[in-house]
Amino acid sequence: MNADLKREREQASFDVLKITHMFDGGKAATDRRRYLERVIERDPTDIFSNDDNHYLHRTERHVRATAKHVRLVEICRKLGIGKECGGELCESDDFYFLLDAVADDLPTALHWVMFLPNIKTLCDDEQQAKWLPLCRDWKVIGCYAQTELGHGSNVRALETTATFVPESKGGKKGGSFVIHSPSMTAAKFWPGTLGRTANHAMVIARLIDGEGVDRGIHNFIVPLRSMEDHSLLPGVKTGDIGPKIGYNNMDNGFAYFDNVEIPRRNMAMRFAEVDENGKYSKKHVSAAASKVAYITMMQVRAMIVMGSSKALAMATTINIRYSAVRKQGYNEDGKTEVQVLDYKQQQHRIFPLLAASYCFFFSGRKLWDNLKKIEHKLISKKPVTKVQVADIHATSSALKSFNTMVAADGIEECRKACGGHGFLASSGLPELMCSYLQSPTVEGDNHMLPQQVVKVLLKLVQAVQSGEGVDAYTTCDSYSLVPSLKALFSGQREKCLAVNKTDMKDLPTLLLAFRHRAAMLLINVAKQLNDDVMNGKSMQEAWNYALVAMAKSSKAYSLFLLLRNFMEGIMEEQRSKLLGRAEVSVLGDLARMFALYWMEKDIGDFIHDGYLTAKQASWVAPNVLEFLDAIRPNAVALADARDLSDFRLKSALGRYDGNVYPHILEAAYKDPLNSVDPGPAYDPELKRLITGGVGVYSGTASRL
Amino acid sequence: MNADLKREREQASFDVLKITHMFDGGKAATDRRRYLERVIERDPTDIFSNDDNHYLHRTERHVRATAKHVRLVEICRKLGIGKECGGELCESDDFYFLLDAVADDLPTALHWVMFLPNIKTLCDDEQQAKWLPLCRDWKVIGCYAQTELGHGSNVRALETTATFVPESKGGKKGGSFVIHSPSMTAAKFWPGTLGRTANHAMVIARLIDGEGVDRGIHNFIVPLRSMEDHSLLPGVKTGDIGPKIGYNNMDNGFAYFDNVEIPRRNMAMRFAEVDENGKYSKKHVSAAASKVAYITMMQVRAMIVMGSSKALAMATTINIRYSAVRKQGYNEDGKTEVQVLDYKQQQHRIFPLLAASYCFFFSGRKLWDNLKKIEHKLISKKPVTKVQVADIHATSSALKSFNTMVAADGIEECRKACGGHGFLASSGLPELMCSYLQSPTVEGDNHMLPQQVVKVLLKLVQAVQSGEGVDAYTTCDSYSLVPSLKALFSGQREKCLAVNKTDMKDLPTLLLAFRHRAAMLLINVAKQLNDDVMNGKSMQEAWNYALVAMAKSSKAYSLFLLLRNFMEGIMEEQRSKLLGRAEVSVLGDLARMFALYWMEKDIGDFIHDGYLTAKQASWVAPNVLEFLDAIRPNAVALADARDLSDFRLKSALGRYDGNVYPHILEAAYKDPLNSVDPGPAYDPELKRLITGGVGVYSGTASRL
Structure with missing residues (x-):
């Protein structure tokens, strides 16, 4: 092992393995993960090798990645993985461990990320009984076809139609739907797995019922290709959409439908149906059931939030190890060279990202747990209010938007901070970044989501202002803002109470500052909207002019939640006794670093209304420097604790042995x-x- | 043409062609550029087509790009281009127009970017007489081999040696140098053109003279490959360094030297020499000559600064045109869809980058002109002081660092702001960005340069503080800071004089604020260094702790210079009568947008010491919104004015016809x-x- 890395590891003040267990959720989970990683790394077929990735043409990589998926299924069947779920791999935790272990993008991903969950949540029991076994046996490989060439986020504007044709007018027995792309821009465009891999698609289309009435957007299972020989079915035209900045193993695809007839019962009919005569009706499903569907879809966002932590962990691990090995410039002796990791500038670029990768873990876990709790309540018929669902929608939207922005920028910062060698594909960082760059755009563009966050939070603002309905929020994330909102409305001026530089390192003190800032920016949005409407703008116009302020507000809310969850998460771990004092202490340093760094970055927000005095503000940057010092000796160990194997990192710079x-x-x-x-x-x-x-x-x- | 784009163009308030001429430097230059672009686009060989770029394997693209270079030389010879320079293409303006027109990276680039300028500035007359004709005729294709696998910016630590061997001890007639890589990390690594293309390298190595004394870093012309058949010469091992995040046409290379013997006279001997007996001596060249060499090398940095303007122009042109064509969401009528360009959020992301691309043009041009002026003075033996050279070094370092950071982030922002389709290679943005990402790292890493900027500026601070030597700065860029520095030292509190929101749009008012901020942050660095040393830190330690503050300071200085140059540039154009009132007016809007946007971003810097009151600060964001409105109708025309042809943009999204x-x-x-x-x-x-x-x-x- 490289001597510098060895020394770094020896000087760590805490037990690395304890933190590893924390991330995995306990020792047993760590052991299982490691075992499954070995299964992949030591697979005798060599299919899983990533050594040649950068030298292959895209076509070769796609074929190779498909081979990985097939081999993965084979391994699962050999090892009995997923057997406990009746062979439904996508329900098995082990399957996801294995996917992580493969450390490469599989062209089949949308099958389990979107197609299966859609069937489970939107199809009725009979439909599920038909489709799920086909999916389990991989006879059906599905994708999720929503976005079109001309339309992305604006679902209302989708052009694809599904027109009912009764048996009497030439439809199939029991009636048919005809799926049709009425124009060039109506082509389905972007769905992963669609281009070359899938033989079925969950197509989102406008339902035209038997009376010719447009019933809006519904979901339809459309066979694309023969399950016998994968040949395209009549009227279907699909293909890959071409090379992208990243994620090129995946065959994101396009599809045109030229009057493609499917059975009536291929419409997902859990919440609405069309009968044999073409009569459309909403089904009397409990409100809970539709909430479950909604919550299930939100889980994809929670996975993205957790992914932001992992992506940053990969990038910071690579950078920190390399920065410990790489030398530049001389020490004061004029002979020995300085580890790049010793430069404050380098630390200032990387340590806050290391802290963010830890911080995001706690919020990702909490979001996931909360969604599962709500789902469980709904399934067990316990009450879940609209307010609660809206609140977690706001939380997941805010965190998705902020975290993926920080992660995308952060990976690139880690790459740049590796100097020239970070430009090499063999550093692992280019592919990590370029594939990650999908995250800020998918599942709600990062610049669209803040509107949805603010829309939800403004209702809380109104409740606080009017004094009515605040109680409905008690179990909500946003309820934490209430004290500051109340203070702001009552004209009571909140002020930071720190009387010296040390006070300004106190986590509760910092959290209060972030709470105040979030509440203040939120009220500012409300004021701006109100003023603009008063001054004659239409609500839509006023909303448009407030978008920039909403983005700021959503970010401030995210930072408040992230810091709060970080603090609570550390306390939970402390209570559960999984961590000792040493581990809690170093996590505390990361939390302080995280808070102070972001306070320094946005310092104007904290001082312009007098919450911080100029004096108090002047303590922030020096405190950041102090925490750079504090984290420095533990930096390599904190990276190691994520336990990212060399096989997964795929980086010449980030190797464990240096x-x-x-x-x-x-x-x-x-x-x-x-x-x-x-x-x-x-x-x-x-x-x-x-x-x-x-x-x-x-x-x-x-x-x- | 797309109807929306047509309408956008009709509503422009100014004459697009006048601005185009401004960028080109007059109508004749525009015409010539357009003619040369047609030469490339209409070349009957089709070699220059970029249509298949994204589908080719890297090896094919490299070969194809080499073919482009060869064809380019052929075209020049056919058209007589460069004939006026004795066939030395690299001295012909037309050659650079053609390179731009090709719109693809050529593997030969380092030959003219670094190898030739090195020969011209570092070799003596006799050496130039020998090598330049070989270069002109492309018998010699050179590269510049400085960085090593283990060492980048720290030139002092380079390991490659050039050891003198006299004829008497087995050297060639007149003596030899033996070029040697003493370790694995001594491999030359990164030089462009080195891997597969170059047959010669300008190698930077430690000179060990006849007495065995290490004379430090010198330059040596090392033949790598036979000029007959391109086979590697004995002892030389080179190859390509493998795929990178971008710039993959280029064969960045590595090279090992195993005791490679070269003639003594292959050492670049303008400033120092080793005689036949191995005696080392510095030559008595005028100080001016070494300054010329230095200034010449700085021109590469000026080219990078100009490149930052062009790169942002490409990205904003693509984004703005696409944002005008792309629709999302409904207007208040509930039927017609909103142009993405109408969203304030989108404008807030893109218009400041459009403004930056204009702004950077003026600073790039000024920097280039100033370097040329100094060079000319030196050549015509007029006095140029050390202070002047240091000052332009600070300017070029600050601008290189800041501009390439803004451009790299800005291209990515333009890409993200194209939504999903920006992820497509066919959008043109991925390759534009990934190739551009070299710029923040090369020619002085962006995070290293601020130290150099501050080191220079701190001398001015000292001069102002002591009252001695300030006059030496009168012709310098940094002299503009003096009034604020004086005020700060005299304890006189500078304050913004704006009394209402309109005042806060006034360019001179804004410039004063940026001046104050730059001076204040600079003095803060000086204070921090001073305090830390007083408190017992060594100077090196104190310097390290101040690096973060230096980065801020250098950025603030850049913004001050950029805004000043923007304002002066507009006034110059106005005086020269090339622009009419309408053009000046819209450029003024861009300048205000640029200033206000960056003030909004860094607002904490402006308020924490009371330069802006909270009230004044509250006018900044609304003013930014107002200028978004002001620029909106001219946005497409301002993009068009850069006159970037579809052939050069290579973007399905950014097409002129929409x-x-x-x-x-x-x-x-x-x-x-x-x-x-x-x-x-x-x-x-x-x-x-x-x-x-x-x-x-x-x-x-x-x-x-």
Whole structure:
């Protein structure tokens, strides 16, 4: 092992394994994860090797990634994984451990991320009984086809139609739907797994019932390809949408439907149905059932929030290990070189991201748990209010938007902070980033979501202002804002109570500041909307002008929640005795660093209304520097604690053993450009130039 | 043409062509540029087509890009381009127009960007007479080999040695140097053009003279490959360093030297020499000559600053046109859809970047002109002081660091703000960004440069504080800071004089605020350093702790210079009568937007010391919104004015005609993944899975 890394590890003040167990949820889970990682790494077929990823053409990578999926199913069947779920892999925790262990994107992903959950939540029992076994046996591989070439987030504007045709007018027995793309921009465009892999799609289309009435958006299971030979079915045209900035294993696809007829019962009929005569009706399902469907879909967002923690963990692990190995500049002795990790500038770029990766873990876990709790309540018929559902929608929207922004920017910062070598594919960071870049855009664009957050929170503001209905929020995340909202409305000026620099490191003090800021910015949005409407703008216009302020407000709310959940999460771990004092202490440092760093970044928000005095504000930046010092000796250990294997990191720079340079070279030698010498451009091109065969200046200049 | 774009263009308040001429430097230059662009676009060989770029394997793209270079030389010779420079293409303006027109990265680039300028500035006359004709005729294709696998910015730590061997001890006639890589980390690593293309390298190595004395870093021309057949010369090992996040046409390379002997006179001997006996001596060259060399190297940085303007212009052009075409959400009528460009949030993301692309143009031009002026003074033996050289070093470092950061982040913001379609390679934005990402790292890492800026500026601070030597700065950029520095030292409190929201749109008022902020942050760095040393830290330690503050300070200085140059640039254009009132007015809007946007972003800096009151600060964000309104009707025209042809933009989203959707689809169809149906993964992989050939659960779960 590299001597610097060895020394770094020896100086850690805490037990790395305890933190690893915390992330996994206990020792047993760590052991199971590690076992499954070994299954993949040591698989004798070598299909799972990621060593050649960067040298393959996209087509080869896609084929290879498909092979990984097939092998994964084979392994599961051999090992009995998922057997406890009747062979439904997607219900088995082990399957997700294995997916993580593969450390590569599989073209089949949308099958379990969207297609299956859709069937489970939107289809009635009979439909589920038909489709789920087909899915389980991978006879049906599905995707989720919502967005169209011309329309993304604005679901109301989708063009694809599903028109009912009764048996009497040429439809199938029991009636049919005809799925049709009425224009070029109506092409389904973007769905993952659609392009080359899926043989079925859950298509979102406008339902035109037997009376010709447009009933809005509904879901339809549309067979795309034969389950016998994968040939396209009549009227269906699909393909891959072409190369992307990342995520290129995946065949995101397009699909045109030219009057494609499907059985009436391929409409997902849990919440609404069309009968054999084409009569449309909403089903009398309990409000709870539709809430369950909604909550289930929100879980995808929770997974993205948890993913933001993991992505940052990968990037910071790579950067921190490399920064410990890499030297630059001389120490005061003029001879030994400085570890890059010792530069305050480097620490200031990376440690707050390390802190964020820890912080996001606690909020991701809490969000996930809360969604599961609500789901469980609904299933066991306990009351869940609209307010509660809206509140968790706001929380998940705010966190999705903020966390993926921080993670995307953070991965890139980690990459840049590896200097030149971070530009190499073999650093692992380019692919990590480029594939991650989908996250800020999918499942609600990061710049759309703040509106939804604020829309929900403004109702709380109104409740506080009017004094009516605040009680409905007691179990909600947003209820934590109420004291500051009340103070602001009562004209009582909240002020930071720190009297010295040390006070300004106190977590409860910091949390109060973030609460005040979030409440203040939220009220400012309400005021701006109100003023603009008073001054003659329409509500839509006023809303438009407030979008910038809403983005700020949503971010401030996220930071408040994140810090609160970080603090609560640490306390929970402390109570559960999984962590000792040393671990709690270092997590506390990360939480303080996180809070102070973001306070420093947005300091204007904290001082412009006098919440912080200039004096108090002047303590923030020096405190950040102090926590850089505090975290420095534990930095490598805090990265190690995420227990990301070399196989998963796929990085010459981030290796556990620190043996960076030979692996950079090894990766270089492998490039196909080096397979012949002179290189492949010499004979056909360079040779003429160098040896003088590329023409000469003629006597007079001529024009082509 | 798309109807929305047509309407956008009709509503512009100014003459687009006048602004185009401003960017080009006059009508004649625009015409020439357009003519040369047509030469490339209409070249009958089709070599220059960029249509297949995204579908080619890296090796194919590299070969193709090499072919482009060869064809370019051929075209130049046919058209007589560069004939006026004796065939030295790299001295011909037309050659650079053509390079821009090609709109693709050429593997030969380091030949003219670094190798040739090195020969011209560091070699003596006799050496130049030998090498320049070989370069001109492309018999020699060179690269610049400085960075090593283990060492980048810290030039002092380079390991490669060049050891003198006299004829008497087996050296060549007149003596030799032996170039050697003493360790694995000594491998030259990163130099562009080195991997597969170059047959010579300008190698930076430690000179060990005839007495065995290490004379530090010097430059040596090292033949790598035979000029006859491109075979590697004895002892040389080179290759490509493998795939990168971008810039993959280029064969960035590595090189090991195993005791490679070169003639003594291959050392660049303008400033120092080693004679036949191995005696080392500095040459008595005028101080001016070494300054010229330094200034020449700084021009690369000026080119990067200008490049930041162009890169942002490309990204904002693509985004603005697409945002005008793309619709999302409904207008108040509930039927017609809203142009994405009408959302304030979208404007707030993009218009400041549009303003930055304009702003950076003026500073890039000024920096370039100033460097040329100094160079000219030096050549014509007029006095140039050390202070002046240091000052322009600070300016170029500050601007390089800040501008490339804004451009890199800005391109990505433009990409994200295209929503899903920005993720497509066919949007043009992924490649634009990924190739641009080299800029923040090369030629002085953006996070290293602020130290150098502050080091220079601290001398001015000292001069102002002591009252001695300030006059030496009168012709310097940094002299503009003096009034605020003086005020701060005299304890006189500068304050913003705006009495209402309108005052806060006044450019001189805004500039004063940016000046105050820059001076204040600079003095804070000085104070922090001073305090830390007083409190017992070593200077190196104190310096380390101040790095974060230096980064802020350098950024603040950049913003001050950028705004000042923007204002002066507009006034110059106004005086020269190239622009009319309408054009000046819209440029003024951009300048105000630029200033207010950055003030809003960093508002804490402006209020924490009371320069702005809370009241004054509260006018900033609403003013930004007002300028979004002001710029909105001219947005498309301001993008058009950069006159970036579709051929150069390479973007389905950014097309001049707005015909976005058919071109997205066309690009999708072309992906090789679509060349067969079912796709290439079906037969080898998916088939087994779907038709049931991937094993079954055995009776008891077994372990692999």
